[in-house]
Structures are given as C-alpha cells and as structure tokens.
Amino acid sequence: MKIRLDKLISNMGYGSRSEIKKNAKKGLIKVNNVIEKNSGKLVDTEEDIVKYKDETIEYRQFIYLLMNKPKGYISATEDSYHETVLDLLDDYHKSFLPAPIGRLDIDTEGLLLLSNDGKFNHELTSPKKNVPKTYYVELARKIEDDYEKIFKKGIKLMPENIVTKPAEFKVLTEKTCELTIYEGKFHQVKRMFEEVGNRVIYLKRIKMGYFELPMDLEPGEYIELREEEIKL
Numbered sequence: 628m629k630i631r632l633d634k635l636i637s638n639m640g641y642g643s644r645s646e647i648k649k650n651a652k653k654g655l656i657k658v659n660n661v662i663e664k665n666s667g668k669l670v671d672t673e674e675d676i677v678k679y680k681d682e683t684i685e686y687r688q689f690i691y692l693l694m695n696k697p698k699g700y701i702s703a704t705e706d707s708y709h710e711t712v713l714d715l716l717d718d719y720h721k722s723f724l725p726a727p728i729g730r731l732d733i734d735t736e737g738l739l740l741l742s743n744d745g746k747f748n749h750e751l752t753s754p755k756k757n758v759p760k761t762y763y764v765e766l767a768r769k770i771e772d773d774y775e776k777i778f779k780k781g782i783k784l785m786p787e788n789i790v791t792k793p794a795e796f797k798v799l800t801e802k803t804c805e806l807t808i809y810e811g812k813f814h815q816v817k818r819m820f821e822e823v824g825n826r827v828i829y830l831k832r833i834k835m836g837y838f839e840l841p842m843d844l845e846p847g848e849y850i851e852l853r854e855e856e857i858k859l
Contacts (some may be wrong), residue, residue, distance in 0.1 A: 628673065628688065631706070632656060633666040635686055646689050647679075660812050683784035689744040691857055692724040693838060696739040699844035712739060713807040715847055720749070728752060729760075729811055737762070737832035738840040741849075747857060751836055753811060757792070761834035762816050767826040769801045774823060778832040782822045784812060791819060805833070 633644040634666070639649065644666070647723045651655065657678040658670055665751035667748060670677060672686040694712060696702070701709045704726050712727055725741040728748050742748060746829045751758050778794040795807040837858065844850065 629669045632668050640722040672755050690739040691852040692849050694739045694849035695844040695846050702727040735830045756834045759807050759808045763831045765829035766802045
C-alpha cells in the first residue's frame with residue numbers, strides 16, 4: 628500500500644502533518660536510511676523502512692479495540708451534549724479514527740468494540756449476519772416462568788409493528804438473567820421486558836459474536852485486540 632509520508636507518520640500518532648512537514652525539512656525523516664525532506668513523498672508500507680527522529684515507524688492500517696463502556700457515555704464519534712466513548716481513548720488510539728461498532732445506550736455498560744475497519748464493522752452489524760449479543764440484566768420485578776417461552780417465540784414491538792427474532796434466556800436469580808438477541812433494534816432489551824410487564828434497572832453487554840468482556844476490565848478501560856484475534 629502506498630501512502631504519503633506525512634499521512635503515515637501522523638496516522639501513527641507522531642504529530643500533525645504540519646509539524647511533520649517542518650521536521651522533514653530539518654532532516655528528521657529517513658526512508659530506507661536516506662534523509663527525505665519531501666513529506667509528501669509516497670512510500671510503500673510493505674517495502675519501505677521509514678524512520679522519524681531515528682525511530683522506526685511500524686505502519687498499521689487498522690485498529691481493533693474492546694472497551695468496557697461505562698454509564699454516561701454515548702456510542703458515537705462526536706456529540707454536542709454528552710461525552711462519547713472516544714473521549715476515553717488516548718491520543719494514539721484516537722489518531723486511527725476508530726468508530727463504535729453498534730451502540731449501547733448512554734445508561735448501558737459493557738462490551739463495545741471500536742475499529743476503523745469497515746469490513747469488520749459490517750460483519751458484526753449487518754442484520755444478515757445474525758451476530759449474537761448477550762446481556763446481563765437486572766430487573767425491577769421477579770422473573771416469571773413464561774419469559775423463556777415468550778422470548779423464544781419473539782415479541783412484537785410497537786410502534787414499528789415488528790416481531791423480534793427468537794432470543795435465548797437464562798435465569799440467574801429471581802431478578803437477574805442473561806438474554807441473547809440476534810438483532811439490534813432501538814432499546815430492544817428494555818422494550819422486550821416492558822412487553823412482559825417488567826423493567827430493566829441495570830444492563831450490561833457481556834458478549835458480542837465470539838468476543839467476551841474480560842472479567843478484570845473495569846468500566847472505562849479498553850484493550851487492543853491483536854489482528855489474529857479478528858476472524859472475518
């Protein structure tokens with residue numbers, strides 16, 4: 628892949644393009660051990676060795692993050708009123724311009740993937756893929772015996788007049804459970820429980836596809852996934 632020197636170095640979190648351009652004129656960039664003062668020069672990310680301030684630049688096109696989203700943050704890249712999940716990232720990871728894959732409500736916690744890989748995003752969010760999403764749910768009232776049967780059959784949600792796909796239901800205690808759904812309608816989990824006369828008081832996503840929320844990952848923390856962990 629060919630890319631401009633200034634874009635490559637900037638994308639890796641080493642500063643703005645204007646800053647890199649100035650440093651190029653100072654002789655601080657080398658391509659294959661030869662000083663290169665033209666920051667707009669095209670280089671091959673697979674063939675050329677780029678050094679900036681004597682540090683070798685390891686180019687990466689895509690980044691994959693797994694976050695334990697806390698309450699109070701929205702799953703968006705920008706917002707005029709609320710903090711977004713991108714505000715939880717350090718400058719290096721922000722420089723890749725990742726976006727949330729799917730979304731969690733502002734008051735929902737748990738597993739949220741972020742990436743700048745459009746294909747990866749599509750594989751996890753396309754309705755045709757039927758990617759399972761599992762939630763830990765705490766309810767205001769006791770779980771009734773017929774919940775499992777009702778959720779497995781599907782629930783009609785209004786005003787869209789749609790029926791949810793069959794969901795998997797696992798009782799944990801009289802007021803807690805795990806629910807696995809295969810789609811992502813607006814406020815779906817909360818609305819499903821409202822339809823059976825209950826109310827969600829705490830919601831956390833613990834699985835999405837083959838990704839699982841690590842037990843030791845605190846709200847607001849995230850980890851970077853290795854490319855070998857990404858299965859498309």
